[in-house]
Amino acid sequence: MTRNAALSARRSGIGPVLPRAFYERDTELVARELLGAVLRYASPNGVAAGRIVETEAYLGEHDGACHAAAGLTQRTRWLYGPPGVAYVYFVYGMHWCVNAVTRAEGLPSAVLIRAIEPLHGLARMRERRGHPPRDRDLTNGPGKVCAALGITGALNGARFDRAPLSIRLGEAIPDSDAGISPRIGVSRAADWPLRWFIRDNPFVSRPATPPGTHRPRHGVHTR
């Protein structure tokens, strides 16, 4: 790290931008290590950033829940591209979701950023999200993250290692604080444990037990 980078990191309380090599590894590892990192987008409209508290891994063409299961199309183009780049897609006719592409060019895999804990630009995030009563509802879901930060399809293919979009090193999350569960909202490969989240963090989209699994019953004590 250069002297300026070190000073800047100390001033902002966060570390250097993650290098492209960070993403050139197994998708599960990247998903795990993105917990605690800081996602930041400096839109023309204002800067906003937050700590990543929930991620999901999407493994490639053999993963039925991954968009790459449909093969190389216009939509999945960036999934097949170089790692460390944003794959931004549109769902349900109204929401954007952002991923970090992983592994290597030609291996279509990525990490979905499902939730962040707001750090900077709170006023702007509240505005973009329509002033929900509770701050925890600003960014506790993948569509909300993009809405709060102002991320849209215009950022599809943008690199994460330089402005205006970046992911920076944050405080490391120990294994004791990291939870794993099946992914949320998927119908294929529904039981694959590819979701990571920071335990007890209020900005996580859902607690440890996702839909499709059996909830603990009356009188049964879990945890």
Next chain:
DNA sequence: ATCCGGATCGCCT
């Protein structure tokens, strides 16, 4: 706290 339907449209079958 949990469940359900509606919104809304690009993408693949």
Next chain:
DNA sequence: GGCGATCCGGATG
């Protein structure tokens, strides 16, 4: 033609 890597508001226990 059907279905999402979702969110929200309203109804119900």
